[in-house]
Amino acid sequence: MFGGAEPGEDAGVPERMVRASGCRVWDARGREYVDYVMALGAVALGYGYPDVNRAAEQAIAAGVVGPLPPVLEEELAEALSRRIPWIERVRFLKTGAEAVAAAVRLARVATGREQVLGCGYHGWLDWCQGADGVPASTRALYAELPFNDADATRRLIREAGDRLAVVVVEPVVVVEPTREWLEVLRVETQRVGAVLVFDEIKTAFRLAIGGAAERFGVRPDLMVLGKALANGFPLAAVGGRTDLMAGVSRTWISSTLATEGVALAAAKTTLEVMDRESVCVHLHRVGTHLLHGLHRLHREHGDLVTGVGGIAEMCFLHFAAEHISRDVARGCAARGVLFKRTAYNFVSLAHDEGTVDGTLEGLEDVLAAMG
Incomplete structure (x- = not known):
C-alpha cells in the first residue's frame, strides 16, 4: 500500500486496519494513525462521515x-x-x-x-x-x-x-x-x-x-x-x-x-x-498548508528529499533513493502517520492545519534522524 512494496519490505508500517474515523485509522494492536492515503483518494469528507x-x-x-x-x-x-x-x-x-x-x-x-x-x-x-x-x-x-x-x-x-x-x-x-x-x-x-x-x-x-x-x-x-x-x-x-x-x-x-x-x-x-461545507475550498487551503510544508522539508533536507510532486489537493515527496522512502514511511508510522512514499497523499475535510502541522513535525523528526 505504501509504494508497491513486497510483503515484509515495509516492516513497521501497518498492513491491516480494524477501523477508521475522520482522518484517522487504527490497526489491530489499537495504534492510532493520522492518514493521508484516504483510501487512495476515495474519501474526501473523512471516514465514516x-x-x-x-x-x-x-x-x-x-x-x-x-x-x-x-x-x-x-x-x-x-x-x-x-x-x-x-x-x-x-x-x-x-x-x-x-x-x-x-x-x-x-x-x-x-x-x-x-x-x-x-x-x-x-x-x-x-x-x-x-x-x-x-x-x-x-x-x-x-x-x-x-x-x-x-x-x-x-x-x-x-x-x-x-x-x-x-x-x-x-x-x-x-x-x-x-x-x-x-x-x-x-x-x-x-x-x-x-x-x-x-x-x-x-x-x-x-x-x-x-x-x-x-x-x-x-x-x-x-x-x-x-x-x-x-x-x-x-x-x-x-x-x-x-x-x-x-x-x-x-x-x-x-x-x-x-x-x-x-x-x-x-x-x-x-x-x-x-x-x-465548501469542501473543495477546504481541501485547497489545508492541502496548500501541507504542500508548503513539504517544500520547506525539501529545502532543509535536500540530500534526502529531491523534490515535491503534485498540487495542493494531492501531493508527495521525491526521495533520493528507494531505501530512504521506505525508512521515511516506517518512521512516519512509528510516529502515528500514514504517508504515501511514492504516490499522492490526500487531505480531507477531517484534516485541518493543526493536523498537518503535527504531520510535518513528524516528517521533520524522521528526516533529521536520518540526516
Whole structure:
C-alpha cells in the first residue's frame, strides 16, 4: 500500500486496519494513525462521515437492489448535471477502470474508429495496458501522449488523424496542466473528429466539484468520475454530451450492481455536504498548508528529499533513493502517520492545519534522524 512494496519490505508500517474515523485509522494492536492515503483518494469528507452513513443506512433499509433501477439513480444524475453542466447524461458503474473503459467504448461507437491516445493512469484493463497477458493486437491500439507537451500532442493527434477515436487524459499528472496543452487537446480533437475524455477520477470533487475541467475552463466531451464521488462507497460514472452517451443503446455497457442504492445514496449526500461545507475550498487551503510544508522539508533536507510532486489537493515527496522512502514511511508510522512514499497523499475535510502541522513535525523528526 505504501509504494508497491513486497510483503515484509515495509516492516513497521501497518498492513491491516480494524477501523477508521475522520482522518484517522487504527490497526489491530489499537495504534492510532493520522492518514493521508484516504483510501487512495476515495474519501474526501473523512471516514465514516455521519450524514453519508445515515443516507447509506436508509438505502439499506429501503432495499439495496431490486428488479428496477432505484429513483436515487435519476436523482443523483440530476444532481451531477446541476453541478457539472457539461454532463448532460450519465451512466453509473462501480469502478473507475470500467468507467474509463466505457468512455473509450462510447467514443469508438460514435466515431467508428479504434485508435486511442492516452496520458496518465486509467486503470488495469486491457485497452490501456502494456502488461503481461494483454494481447499485442490490443496494445497496438493505444499510444501515450506526453503530458503538458503541446507541440508533441498536436503532432501525435494529427498523425493519428482519421484513425483516432479518442484522446483520454488525466488533466493533472504530478503538476498542473498548462492552459496551452489543454487547449491543444480541445482544438486538435475537434479538428480530427475524435472524442476528448477527461479522466477526473482523482481530480473531480477535489480541485472543484467539476474537477480540472471546471478549474481550468476547458470542457471535455466525456468526463469520468469516481473515488471521492461517494466518499468511499463504490461508485463511478461516465457522463457528457447527449449524442455520445446515446451510444450506450448501440453497444453493451452493463454491471449487475452498478445502480445498487447504497452507493447512490452516499454519493447524493456527499454532493450535498460538499456544497454546504465548501469542501473543495477546504481541501485547497489545508492541502496548500501541507504542500508548503513539504517544500520547506525539501529545502532543509535536500540530500534526502529531491523534490515535491503534485498540487495542493494531492501531493508527495521525491526521495533520493528507494531505501530512504521506505525508512521515511516506517518512521512516519512509528510516529502515528500514514504517508504515501511514492504516490499522492490526500487531505480531507477531517484534516485541518493543526493536523498537518503535527504531520510535518513528524516528517521533520524522521528526516533529521536520518540526516
